[in-house]
Structures are given as structure tokens and as C-alpha cells.
Amino acid sequence: MFAQKAPAYRRYLRRFIPASLLYVVAIFLASWLIPDGAAATALTVGIALLPGLAIIGMIWAMGRLLVELDDEYLRMLEVQKALVATGFALAVAGTWGLLEIYTDVPKLPVFLIFPVWCGGLFLGQLWQKARGA
């Protein structure tokens, strides 16, 4: 399939996979090294920001895919998925935020917004499949 052969997709995977692995390792490292309720020192902040750098790497990889993908139809599909993901993440954050204000539901950690957005990408892909894209 072209989607897998296209150089832009190969470059995307070469960028995204290391960034996602770094994210998992950095999350484990931060959870292991930083005790609960630790003070915000240069060291703890530095360790805690490592997963954030990995997230920035993943977002950068996705952005480069949109720039480098020279097949206009596939690029449109990727942009559609990103729009669905953005709408989904905003809807979850906005509605859950209101629930937090008016009820005693547990707080949604802000760091979950990116995984929720990625879940939205999956929903976007399902929507495209359902429409025969």
C-alpha cells in the first residue's frame, strides 16, 4: 500500500516510534525517581519534563508528516483525523471540566489531554473507514 511505502510515512515512523519509546521510558523513570509530593527543584522539574519533551517530539513528527506528505488525498485524510482528534479532545476536556466544577467527579489530569487527542485520531480513522475512505 502506498500509505506504508510513501517516504513521508517511513520518515514519520522513524521519528514517532523513538519519541513514543522515550515517552514510556521517561514516564517510568520520573515515576521511579521522583517520590510523591516532591519539591519542585531543578532536578525534579528536569526529570518531570523529560516525558514532555517526548510529547513535543511526537507532535513534531505528526506536523512534519503533514508537511512532507506529497499525496494530497492522503494528506487530507490525515488533516481530517487531526480535526476529529482536536474536536474530541476539546469536547472531553470541556465537558469533563464542567463536571469538575459542578460535581465531585475525579479531576482529569491535564497530561491526559495528549493521549485523549491520540484516541481521537483513532476515532477519526474509524470514521474514515466507515465512510469508505
Added chain:
Amino acid sequence: MKNRLKVLRAERDWSQQVLAEQLGISRQSVNAIETGKYDPSLPLAFRIADLFGLAIEEIFQRD
């Protein structure tokens, strides 16, 4: 927008993959254009027209 891409391709006995390779796009794109799910940009429409040696309006027509 309607198009005659499938007919033109069949006349030349080209598969979607062959046409896609000649245009430098994905087979998915060719399929999406043929089935009317996607209208190509003007530059891509020109490339398609050039490949078949036809004018754009001989391939693509209004609904």
C-alpha cells in the same frame, strides 16, 4: 464533480496501481477520485489530463 477516469483507464487497460504510479500518487487516491469521494486539486487534475493527452474538461465534468 463527475469524471471519466475509470473509463479512460480501462481503455488503456491500466490498473489503478499503474495509473497511480504514473501520476506519483497512491492507489487509494486514484480510487477516491474515480468513485467521486475526492475531487483532485487543479495541479493534479492538470497532471491527469496531461497523462491522458486530454483537456481537463474532457475528463472532469460538473454534476
